[in-house]
Amino acid sequence: MWSSLVLRGSSCLLQVVSRGPQRLLRQTHQSSLCLRFLLHRHAHRLTGALCFQRQRADLLRGTHCSPLTVASRHYKNDPKSTVEVAVNPITVTDIRQYLRSKEVPFHDGYSCLHAPSIFVEPSGVPAGAASGKDTYSMFIDKTTGQFLCKDTLVEGSWEDLQDCLEVMQKEGQSFLSSHLLLGYADTPEEQEERGRELAEVQRIWGSSVPFSDLSDEEAQLVKTMFQVTKITNATFKKFGVRLFKPTKSLVFPWFRGPSSELRGLKLLSAQSSTTDDAGGVQYTEATMPKCNSYYNLFGLPLVGRLDSEVVLTGHELDVLAVSQSTGLAAVALPRGNSCLPPSLLPYLEQFRRVTLWLGGDMHAWEASRIFSHKLGLRRCWLVRPGDDQPRPAEALARGKNLARVVKGSIPAAHKSIVSFRQLRDDVYGELANTEQVAGVKWSRFPELNRILKGHRKGELTVFTGPTGSGKTTFISEVALDLCMQGVNTLWGSFEINNVRLAKVMLTQFSMQRLEENLERYDYWADQFEELPLYFMTFHGQQNIKTVLDTMQHAAYLYDINHVVIDNLQFMMGQENLSVDKFAVQDHIVGAFRKFATNSSCHVTLVIHPRKEEDDRELQTASIFGSAKASQEADNVLILQEKKLVSCSGRRSLQVTKNRFDGDVGIFPLEFLKASLTFSAPVKGKHKLRKVSKLEDEEGGETPKETAPPAKKGKADKAGKAAKAPHATKNPVDSGQSQAAG
Ligand SMILES: Nc1ncnc2c1ncn2[C@@H]1O[C@H](COP(=O)(O)OP(=O)(O)OP(=O)(O)O)[C@@H](O)[C@H]1O
Incomplete structure (x- = not known):
């Protein structure tokens, strides 16, 4: 409707x-x-x-x-419906x-x-x-x-x-x-849903206990549980934080508008971290309304009309810490450092200086650099993450001087020409945080982690493979995996329509043949709806400018981190046919490259191969067009259909270029038709091979070295996690809220 x-x-x-x-x-x-x-x-x-x-x-x-x-999310029974x-x-x-x-x-x-x-x-x-x-x-x-x-x-x-x-x-x-x-005019169902939601918000808020009504003992216990013992009861009271005893959750209210009406809530629970030996705490949070409609800049009601300085944080507890120890106005982004929705920008207009202190890791640093463009570079100051400068709540817990950290923040606007002196801290940051710099790890594709190390912002990946070999199906799962970890994803599927693509993705998400389990459809669709996933509605031939405008717009609105374009050939037809086809393709590839760099967004570009003899494997040079695509690309991935694995019909994924650290290699894929997923075959059955960079550059197609199977470790664990699709992370959880407190 x-x-x-x-x-x-x-x-x-x-x-x-x-x-x-x-x-x-x-x-x-x-x-x-x-x-x-x-x-x-x-x-x-x-x-x-x-x-x-x-x-x-x-x-x-x-x-x-x-x-x-x-x-x-409004289409409970039909998540395939799209919204324009x-x-x-x-x-x-x-x-x-x-x-x-x-x-x-x-x-x-x-x-x-x-x-x-x-x-x-x-x-x-x-x-x-x-x-x-x-x-x-x-x-x-x-x-x-x-x-x-x-x-x-x-x-x-x-x-x-x-x-x-x-x-x-x-x-x-x-x-x-x-x-x-x-x-x-809402539909009756929507009105009913909203009414139910508001009633639930009121119920939880009404049965939560204001911090000031807790006994000293109870308050201390709660603070110990959340590892925020240095935050005073007065600060909790000032921000209206309550405790919802049935789930032992802190309740952060969302008041909005001049009449300060209660619009929603965030409930935060804390458990001891299973991954942190130092006894850290892991937060889980739930919002009402659901996170994609939750737009609370927590702390805003306490900002004075004349305040000209604010600290922008990624978490409600950080607001309490900053406010208490610096006296500065502080607000928290509703979904941590995963996005800064433009609809919140008017509320930040009054500030002459915005200090972004979104967390203590490289993800927070990357996000603060991206958000500062939206906020206007010249008024933004960034807190550089590091051991000495963890997120505010942790800094307070460790007895740091938060005012000094804010004062030591660096201007977001940088000059065009810099010396190493200005770069040295950035270089140090990269060296000290190699894991985070390497990007988001796939949970279903440990071998991709082993070769590419991760999925990084601002890169261009070119992906090719024989016609009908499963390129769309494979790249769909690769992108879904990242999206499930909070990577905001935009799909440009020009070949197959969005309903079919969403069906493939939902099947991969649920890892089962949903046709035979229709009674489970709503269960999976409800979870799928929560993913930060967006589709362009283009179908068939498109003009590159229109596509780029849409990408730009989406990057601004939804802080898109990954754009998948399937495939480049659908932009070629609109260009001037009298011009050389290769020149047109070069122009398009150049435009995507520029977008990826300027928008700090990863672009995955599917390009068909040139016509090869059927029994030959594809190589980097098989990508359609001139060498520009592979030169501009940071990563080149090839879906190989034959030969390199023993059984014919099997696929393997070959990485022939990896600008990040030069590792290239190939690994087999096993296609499960029921779930449309590719997963690594049982170890030992097919050995993984690692091809040296030199060998690949020389055009060596028969690697001599056989690398041992991937080491047990994080990536392996992640691979197992992929088999439990229910373990989708809330984008918020994947960022700030997972941090040890
Ligand atoms: N490894 C595989 N083995 C068998 N069938 C597969 C495999 N991968 C994908 N398929 C199936 O093959 C069909 C085509 O897959 P897909 O559309 O992903 O191929 P493609 O390479 O993107 O095609 P095109 O070249 O037309 O863009 C789909 O029905 C898909 O389910």
């Missing part, structure tokens, strides 16, 4: 009623009212004047929409020009333009007067045009805002009362 929205002006009733198989998703999580116009798609269905205005607005913008879909997000490649210049043309005063913020809200009655202060800037409560995201009025919590897309301004102008109104805007 699409949306139904009614915008009532004083003398007109304008209604958009659009029905379709999909619905538009907006970043609506902070608002009670949400504008959901689909006017650009359904102008012909609109009544009278607004329809005309819409067309004018479209002309004015000269924009187009390209689609992106996300798995939606309008990609709006507007620029901040377009936004400025449009606002000027409508005589809307505004000023430039860090990530947003600030304007007087059009949803509240104007005060007596003349618009644009310097003294009135404090009252500018409408924030327009410079990258997407998404807006939020902090006074009324009305929010919507750039198109929605334009519609409102057009209506205002037509009606000669100076503002639009938010009472006249009717929100999106």
Whole structure:
């Protein structure tokens, strides 16, 4: 179902009623009212004047929409349904020009333009007067045009805002009362679900005990359990933290809006870590609403209107630690360092200085560098992780001076030319954290870990294999494995449609033939929905620019870490056919390379091989096109169909390029048809081979060395974990919350 929205002006009733198989998703999580116009798609269905205005607005913008879909948790019984997000490649210049043309005063913020809200009655202060800037409560995201009025919590897309301004102008109104805007009509099931959820939030909150009501003994016990003994009862009280005794969980409330209504909760439990010999603690957390609708910047209600400095952390306990020991304003990202949703940016606009202290490891460091681009580099300062600078709660527990750590943070904006002196700490960080620098480990493919060491941000992987050999099926499982560990993933599947791809992935996720277990469908689909997985809705030939715009947009909205493009040939047809095909491909590969580097996002590009004789194995040089693809790639992976394994029909995966550390090699794959998965065969049956880099460069196709089977260790353990798909990690858990406290 699409949306139904009614915008009532004083003398007109304008209604958009659009029905379709999909619905538009907006970043609506902070608002009670949400504008959901689909006017650009359904102008012909609109009544009278607004329809005309819409067309004018479209002309004015000269924009187009390209689609992106996300798995939606609202479709309980049909997770294959996709949700569209309008990609709006507007620029901040377009936004400025449009606002000027409508005589809307505004000023430039860090990530947003600030304007007087059009949803509240104007005060007596003349618009644009310097003294009135404090009252500018409408924030327009410079990258997407998404807006939020902090006074009324009305929010919507750039198109929605334009519609409102057009209506205002037509009606000669100076503002639009938010009472006249009717929100999106939920389906009865959605209303029921939301009602149930809110009742549950109230129930848990109501039966939780405020920290101040706990006996000294109880409070001490809880603090010991969570290893936060240095956080005082007064700090817990100040932030409204409670204890939910039945599950021994700390309860962090989500209050939102000017009326501080209780919108949700995060429950945090602590267990002794099984992996940490030093007696650390492992946190597990649950949110209400579920994590993909949980948008609480914990700590925000305590931020003063005049505070100009904030410490951005990855965890609620870190907020308590920073606040208590530095007195600075501090907030926590709702999903740790896995993402910074743009809908939260307006709440951070007031700060002249943002210190990002997201954790104590390299993942937190990488995330803080990415987020600082969204926040505006020049106001961001980063706490470099290290033994001396663990996450705030741990730093407090270890008796560190947190104020000094914040003061010692380094500016995020760096110069174009640097000396080694400026790089030496970065180099040290890489040397001291080799495991983390190597990237996220696969849990189902220990051999890939052995050769590639991990999946790293900002790299380009080129993947090839014979036609119909199982490239899509294999890369789907490889990407799913990472996604299950919190790697935010975007799929561009141009060859097979998203429903079929999602079916393959869901089968691989559940590791069983779901056709024969339909009664288990909801169980698996519910879990699958929670993955940070997004699909572009492109199908068939596409223009490279549109695809790149969509990737850029998704990277901004969802902090995408991995884009899979299946396959490059689907971008070739749209380009100028009079130009040499190889030159077109080189251009496309170059564009993906640039995107990967600039967006710190891993891109996996499937490219067909050139036509080879059937009985020959593929090599790096078999990739279609010139040598550019393999030169630009950091990793080259080949799905080999024959020969290298004893049984014909078996597949093996060969890594022929690995820029990270040069290790290349090949290992057999065993295809399980029921679950559409590839897993390493029983050890000893097929020996793993490690090919030296030199040998590969010389074009040696018959490796002489036989490496021993992969060592027992982390990777092996991870491999076992892969066989228990239920052990999906919440993206939050995979980051900050798994850290030993
Ligand atoms: N190792 C395998 N053994 C047998 N069948 C397989 C294997 N891997 C995949 N398949 C099946 O082969 C079919 C084609 O697989 P897939 O679409 O992944 O191939 P592809 O290489 O991506 O194809 P194309 O060259 O058309 O892009 C699917 O039905 C899949 O389930």
